[in-house]
Amino acid sequence: MTANTPVASTDKLTKVYGDRVAVDKVTMTVxxxxxxxxxxxxxxGKTTTLRMLLGLVRPTSGTASIxxxxxxxxxxxxxxxxxxxxxxxxxANLRVLARHRGQSDAEVERVLARVDLAARGDDRFKGYxxxxxxxxxxxxxxxGDPELIILDEPTNGLDPAGMADMRALVVDLAxxxxxxxxxxxxxxxxxxxxxxxxxxxxxxxxxxxxxxxLRGGVSLRIRAxxxxxxxxxxxxxxxxxxxxxxxxxxxxxxxPADRAPDVARALVGAGVDVHEITAAERSLEEVFFEMTSQKxxxx
Amino acid sequence: xxxxxxxxxxxxxxxxxxxxxxxxxxxLGAWLVLSVMFGYLFTYLSYTSGDPGFADEGTTQAQQxxxxxxxxxxxxxxQGMPMFGGALMMVLGALVAGNGYGWGTWKTLFSQGVRRTxxxxxxxxxxxxxxxxxxxxxxxxxxxxxxxIAASESQDVVMxxxxxxxxxxxxxxxxLEMWALLGFLLGTLARGPALSVGLGLxxxxxxxxxxxxxxxxxxxxxxxxxxxxGTSAGSLIGAVIGIDPTSGDQTPGVLDxxxxxxxxxxxxxxxxxxxxTSIALVRRRDVA
Numbered sequence: 001m002t003a004n005t006p007v008a009s010t011d012k013l014t015k016v017y018g019d020r021v022a023v024d025k026v027t028m029t030v031x032x033x034x035x036x037x038x039x040x041x042x043x044x045g046k047t048t049t050l051r052m053l054l055g056l057v058r059p060t061s062g063t064a065s066i067x068x069x070x071x072x073x074x075x076x077x078x079x080x081x082x083x084x085x086x087x088x089x090x091x092a093n094l095r096v097l098a099r100h101r102g103q104s105d106a107e108v109e110r111v112l113a114r115v116d117l118a119a120r121g122d123d124r125f126k127g128y129x130x131x132x133x134x135x136x137x138x139x140x141x142x143x144g145d146p147e148l149i150i151l152d153e154p155t156n157g158l159d160p161a162g163m164a165d166m167r168a169l170v171v172d173l174a175x176x177x178x179x180x181x182x183x184x185x186x187x188x189x190x191x192x193x194x195x196x197x198x199x200x201x202x203x204x205x206x207x208x209x210x211x212x213x214l215r216g217g218v219s220l221r222i223r224a225x226x227x228x229x230x231x232x233x234x235x236x237x238x239x240x241x242x243x244x245x246x247x248x249x250x251x252x253x254x255x256p257a258d259r260a261p262d263v264a265r266a267l268v269g270a271g272v273d274v275h276e277i278t279a280a281e282r283s284l285e286e287v288f289f290e291m292t293s294q295k296x297x298x299x
Numbered sequence: 300x301x302x303x304x305x306x307x308x309x310x311x312x313x314x315x316x317x318x319x320x321x322x323x324x325x326x327l328g329a330w331l332v333l334s335v336m337f338g339y340l341f342t343y344l345s346y347t348s349g350d351p352g353f354a355d356e357g358t359t360q361a362q363q364x365x366x367x368x369x370x371x372x373x374x375x376x377x378q379g380m381p382m383f384g385g386a387l388m389m390v391l392g393a394l395v396a397g398n399g400y401g402w403g404t405w406k407t408l409f410s411q412g413v414r415r416t417x418x419x420x421x422x423x424x425x426x427x428x429x430x431x432x433x434x435x436x437x438x439x440x441x442x443x444x445x446x447x448i449a450a451s452e453s454q455d456v457v458m459x460x461x462x463x464x465x466x467x468x469x470x471x472x473x474x475l476e477m478w479a480l481l482g483f484l485l486g487t488l489a490r491g492p493a494l495s496v497g498l499g500l501x502x503x504x505x506x507x508x509x510x511x512x513x514x515x516x517x518x519x520x521x522x523x524x525x526x527x528x529g530t531s532a533g534s535l536i537g538a539v540i541g542i543d544p545t546s547g548d549q550t551p552g553v554l555d556x557x558x559x560x561x562x563x564x565x566x567x568x569x570x571x572x573x574x575x576t577s578i579a580l581v582r583r584r585d586v587a
Contacts, residue, residue, distance in 0.1 A: 025327060055409070058585060075412050076412075079406065084402065084407065099312030100308055100310070100312040100421070101412070102308050137407075140407060143411070
């Protein structure tokens with residue numbers, strides 16, 4: 001199997017509960033070796049999609065499949081919070097899971113160390129903090145070095161240091177050639193570590209692309225007066241669709257950063273006072289809110 | 300990986316976690332305490348006090364002593380099973396299956412690529428091992444107590460025949476296994492322990508007894524009660540222990556409603572149905 005080979009995919013995947021469409025014809029592809037961010041607000045259909053991918057929930061229509069390599073222990077997953085026996089220690093819980101999968105106790109020790117839980121491995125699960133429970137869930141997903149790791153909100157309950165550790169872990173997994181499908185609310189984290197993203201809202205996949213494509217590249221942000229003259233110059237340079245006015249009166253031009261001198265010259269030439277001109281890059285968070293608010297406006 | 304290999308792995312895993320679960324030991328302990336209390340303690344107190352009204356009303360001291368001797372162990376071993384033995388095993392079965400939903404452990408298993416049928420069969424096999432262990436420990440404890448009583452009362456020790464031990468073990472296994480697996484089925488149906496335990500206990504301890512009462516008035520209800528699990532289990536035990544219809548001393552839940560072979564077949568059918576239905580449900584349903 002080579003890079004770009006689909007590891008997990010869905011085709012017009014749909015789930016209907018009564019008269020509510022939880023997932024609506026979602027078609028997405030996760031490729032081998034990538035970190036795929038699956039984004040969406042609460043109730044958007046992320047977890048239901050992941051559940052169908054894992055076979056926990058039957059689709060109403062469409063298909064969801066995980067393509068596995070030869071000799072596979074192929075999938076490890078943490079879905080909507082960790083589920084373990086409260087009376088067993090973290091270590092014993094993983095050993096039970098290892099028995100089910102025919103894996104060794106050494107594998108349990110390896111993943112406990114990987115999530116930094118080895119020292120507290122003998123504590124009972126019911127005594128764990130939320131963050132420790134979450135880390136144990138991630139450890140379970142890592143057992144057997146699966147080809148595809150699905151993590152649904154893995155940073156829930158983690159403190160800032162734990163979140164940084166989790167981010168490093170995901171990056172490390174991807175470096176090691178494993179594929180990660182990461183569902184998260186933390187858009188800054190996703191922007192930092194994901195290669196591609198799928199944005200879902202109200203059960204529908206709004207967009208699937210690389211993070212860079214989604215953010216739309218670098219643009220120029222200018223503050224100049226008088227504003228009408230500045231706007232006219234900006235539209236002449238970037239086109240009608242290439243200019244966006246922000247709430248504070250600044251203008252965002254869809255132009256590469258190296259056009260800044262041209263823009264400055266044109267503005268000054270038109271008698272406009274330039275107060276600020278900077279290269280600006282939209283964050284994934286901004287794009288995400290823009291996409292979901294556009295959808296709200298259409299409704 | 301074959302289903303057999305996967306089932307063996309899951310059985311080992313489930314045994315590992317059941318062994319460490321306090322609920323299993325509490326249930327086993329409760330059964331042993333009740334079994335000893337009603338099997339030996341009250342009879343012994345009645346025997347030593349010479350008060351025939353304390354327990355086993357209408358029996359002589361000689362009869363009471365005979366009931367506590369080693370050759371009577373198969374009967375004592377069985378007599379609590381239709382009532383509280385079955386109820387406790389049903390509670391255990393409901394907890395084993397139901398808590399997997401409450402704690403999300405089935406979800407964890409199935410999302411790590413563990414197949415549903417082997418996982419469930421492994422859980423059933425581990426529960427069966429607990430039932431067998433319960434039978435062995437109970438029989439050993441009963442035999443030990445009866446030997447101590449025989450020695451303390453200077454009685455000759457007559458061991459039960461292998462045939463009677465085998466018959467009691469078979470009947471006891473069928474009855475406890477049936478209730479444990481019906482509990483497992485209820486836990487699976489309710490996807491949680493609380494409702495399944497409550498419903499199961501109400502059914503086993505109340506509803507079937509009420510239906511048997513109504514059955515004396517309505518023929519079709521009587522026919523229905525003959526195929527119910529409690530009636531079948533009670534009749535199977537009754538056939539092994541033997542019931543004296545003239546005696547006022549009847550062990551609760553021990554019946555002579557249905558012939559032994561029919562009762563045994565009905566109980567076995569419930570065992571198979573409980574497993575098959577549980578697997579079918581888990582295979583078909585979404586795991587939340």
